[in-house]
Amino acid sequence: MPSELETCMESLIKVFHHYASKDGSGATLNRRDLRLLMENELSNFLKSQKDPAAVDKIMKDLDANGDGRVNFEEFVSLVVGLSVACEQCYQQHMKKTGKC
Numbered sequence: 001m002p003s004e005l006e007t008c009m010e011s012l013i014k015v016f017h018h019y020a021s022k023d024g025s026g027a028t029l030n031r032r033d034l035r036l037l038m039e040n041e042l043s044n045f046l047k048s049q050k051d052p053a054a055v056d057k058i059m060k061d062l063d064a065n066g067d068g069r070v071n072f073e074e075f076v077s078l079v080v081g082l083s084v085a086c087e088q089c090y091q092q093h094m095k096k097t098g099k100c
């Protein structure tokens with residue numbers, strides 16, 4: 001049976017491939033794919049973004065190789081960045097409540 005972390009890794013891969021374009025350019029997200037993924041899978045985060053152009057800005061930031069698409073490696077950097085921010089909130093919450 002896979003561990004909790006292994007299951008998380010599998011979920012990341014599955015979610016990415018579910019939204020990745022099937023337009024022959026390989027498994028990558030175009031702007032539309034990324035918007036759909038964020039609306040469905042990161043809706044709480046997206047709601048917290050007041051800027052209507054947030055997805056476009058995120059797309060630009062993620063596209064490290066500048067090909068106008070988001071590959072799995074670039075996508076993972078979004079998940080890592082959000083996870084780091086969440087972990088900081090978690091730490092602050094633990095400090096306030098004194099619970100583990």
Ligand SMILES: [Ca+2]
Pocket residue numbers: 062063064065066067068069070071074
């Ligand atoms: Ca790219």
